[in-house]
Amino acid sequence: MNEITSSETRDIILDVAEKLIYKSGIAATGMDLLVKTAGVSRKSIYRYFANKDDLIVAALKRRDERWMHWFSSEVDKAPTPAARLLNLFTVLKGWFDSEGFRGCAFINTSGETGDPEDPVRQLAKLHKQKLLDYVTRLCVDQGVENPDALARQLLILIDGAITVALVMGDHGAADQARDMLGSLLKLDESNA
Template structure:
């Protein structure tokens, strides 16, 4: 009889599986990656994989959730090192530019997976929407702290930059969006009489 898996081993296996799945899904898309390929990349048996995630959609959601925690933690850590509110908002675009310039950048994982599975998988659609809402809430809060009413416009600039960089592979998209955000700050300053 095989030895029971320890909690540490189960956690290590889960991380190895999510590492493999996330990397493969991001590089090739969900539909192009079969479970045998994930098995091979993770070094785990299909039986072990299905014991952790009963469906491929469950695995996709778990990979997106883990990526969301890492992505937003990195963004927040970067942005909140700036004390001045406008500097924080502009830092969002600097951080995006660094992300866009990373080797292997293929756009937004959530948008990519939504394009593949969103209309057919409620659990994936919920996770995509959850990530996008969380990102929107961060940007809105940072912009509102500046005292301007440009929050929604700046959020849309950030999302547009993400989509455009993913399509064109051009990191400077973030710089152009940052310049547009600066112009929005100027045009949306509260009037001195208010």
């Protein structure tokens, strides 16, 4: 019989916490549910995390790292700077169409906290800043006149498309955002 190592137990707890938080939110993810779903004792959870808040922040940090890596890797597969900008929304569309899509974990969890200084809100802000920095780099690579301004507009298009896809069930929001970007930059598939 294989014994589970300490780091594997911690990873299991984080994986389960992330999935439950993404599916149902912070408030609905109680310690009893975490214990039951992860198949670990409450003592095991507290061995790695001082409290539920620490566990939530750790799970969201992992999601941030994993999501940003996935997203940038997929977007960067496009062959040219212009194509990568358009690919932002193609990749989002694929995510929207995936099983279990529940919107942006950082927008969702931020909505559960009222305090702008709450660690969850601060982590969400950091996630959005990383996304903004990445999109700014894409704009610089494309050689747009004002990459910072365009990147901020694209962040709004990205988060707007995510929100519309979740709330309205309209996965075509990614296509509409992509069309808006194409019009803004006079880009299409033929010159990207």
